[in-house]
Amino acid sequence: xIRITTNSINPADVLxxxxxxxxxxxxxxxxxTRDHSRGEKVIGLEYEAYENLALKQMEKIAAETRQRWPIxxxxxxxxxxxxxxxxxxxxxxxACAHRGEAFEACxxxxxxxxxxxxxxxxxxxxxxxxxxxxxxIQIVEKMTTENLTESSExxxxxxxQETVGMFKDDPAFDKIVELAQAIREKERxxxxxxx
Amino acid sequence: xxxxxxxxxxxxxxxxxxxxDLDVPAQTTARQVAQILAExxxxxxxHLNTLSFAVNGEIVSAETKITSPGEVALLPPVSxx
Numbered sequence: 040x041i042r043i044t045t046n047s048i049n050p051a052d053v054l055x056x057x058x059x060x061x062x063x064x065x066x067x068x069x070x071x072t073r074d075h076s077r078g079e080k081v082i083g084l085e086y087e088a089y090e091n092l093a094l095k096q097m098e099k100i101a102a103e104t105r106q107r108w109p110i111x112x113x114x115x116x117x118x119x120x121x122x123x124x125x126x127x128x129x130x131x132x133x134a135c136a137h138r139g140e141a142f143e144a145c146x147x148x149x150x151x152x153x154x155x156x157x158x159x160x161x162x163x164x165x166x167x168x169x170x171x172x173x174x175x176i177q178i179v180e181k182m183t184t185e186n187l188t189e190s191s192e193x194x195x196x197x198x199x200q201e202t203v204g205m206f207k208d209d210p211a212f213d214k215i216v217e218l219a220q221a222i223r224e225k226e227r228x229x230x231x232x233x234x
Numbered sequence: 235x236x237x238x239x240x241x242x243x244x245x246x247x248x249x250x251x252x253x254x255d256l257d258v259p260a261q262t263t264a265r266q267v268a269q270i271l272a273e274x275x276x277x278x279x280x281h282l283n284t285l286s287f288a289v290n291g292e293i294v295s296a297e298t299k300i301t302s303p304g305e306v307a308l309l310p311p312v313s314x315x
Contacts, residue, residue: 070315086314087242087243087246088314089240089242089288089307089309091291092288092291092293092307093314095291117314117315128315129314129315149315152314152315153312153313153314153315154312155312156312156314157242157288157307157309157312157314158312158313158314158315159242159243159244159310159312159313159314160313160314161243170243170244170310170313171313172311172313173310173311173312173313174311174312174313175284175286175311175312176286176293176309176311176312178293
């Protein structure tokens with residue numbers, strides 16, 4: 040079941056769409072509207088979709104998830120319109136033979152949805168209403184587990200501040216220092232000659 | 235060539251409409267549609283660099299030429315879920 044609805048989402052209805060006797064694990068993800076965002080109080084959220092394309096993208100997510108994990112069934116439902124805090128904005132249910140693949144597949148589906156489906160949300164706060172800054176729409180088939188990690192989980196450091204390894208006790212460290220000194224020395228000599 | 239432009243979220247509000255009819259020369263690119271609208275709606279300018287595009291319900295690159303009458307959607311960065 041792939042659906043966009045203005046009605047409230049009932050998790051039991053979504054679960055009823057997946058699972059059969061061959062499914063040993065069913066994972067249900069519910070996204071609900073939160074009462075805060077980046078330190079600001081939130082009263083409600085309004086969701087808007089480009090419905091034709093959004094449904095098409097959700098179908099692609101289901102197909103892509105099926106291709107990557109041995110899932111039996113998948114259901115994806117997204118709500119649009121105004122939601123109060125605590126209401127369900129999105130539900131994804133995945134049924135698999137085993138729980139591990141069900142968890143992974145469901146995670147992939149929700150992470151991919153956030154980046155590939157043309158839906159926008161506006162936060163209603165005590166100080167006004169604001170469109171949430173999103174991400175440029177991406178191609179479902181190109182999503183990888185790595186680029187799906189949420190930015191809140193992985194601090195985004197510029198590359199030169201990232202620690203990729205330690206080489207304090209590595210003989211390569213002395214060699215690098217030696218080479219760098221040689222390069223600097225060469226540049227200094229060239230600069231002197233140029234003068 | 236007549237096209238229908240679909241606008242969403244911040245752009246829909248800036249234009250005061252979710253749908254606009256526009257007459258553009260053949261071979262106009264998706265990006266140029268946004269630029270044409272930015273002249274009419276100055277608030278669009280701040281978003282030109284972050285937009286994505288769909289033509290007749292398919293996501294396309296900004297340089298895609300529109301060759302027949304149809305629907306062009308300007309997609310601001312998405313924030314569903």
